[in-house]
Amino acid sequence: MVSNRADAYGLQRAADAGIATEVLDHKGFADREAFDAELIRRIDAHAPDLVVLAGFMRILSPGFVRHYHGRLINIHPSLLPKYKGLHTHQRALEAGDTEHGCSVHFVTEELDGGPLVVQAAIPVQSDDTPESLAARVHVQEHLIYPLAMRWFAEGRLRLGEQGAMLDGQALPATGHPFRT
Structure with missing residues (x-):
């Protein structure tokens, strides 16, 4: 690490x-x-077969991203493509969103813009604060990130020409929906 x-x-x-x-x-x-x-x-x-970003808050150079093309994944605390970048929980609350969550995606040169692998959505509660929402999203991150890593390790997940592929099938643009 x-x-x-x-x-x-x-x-x-x-x-x-x-x-x-x-x-x-x-x-x-x-x-x-x-x-x-x-x-x-x-x-x-x-x-490594797979490079996993976790809490890495630096923008990687295009050369780095190209070097690990198809084997570099990241987790982001929003339902991408909504709220790329920082302060996602505050932005979701300010927008009045009824659901929020997290996304695992392949990393490309576009910030938080790579093909989505899996997303977990949770309802936004009327009394949520950015901190309470972040805490509940964080629980989901601990479920979907290991899932995506397992799929990759098992040879089930890969990045194809058309985007993220699971079991030989193209995933939807929103990734695999994960519900608890």
């Missing part, structure tokens, strides 16, 4: 599980491309 933040909780979780960890501080590099080149070198040393 590689993090650009030494205080990332995932580092402790990985260490507790016996997973090797590394910290690569982006501040020590002249630019994004130099950081991403070193990140690629360190990731490739492990020859």
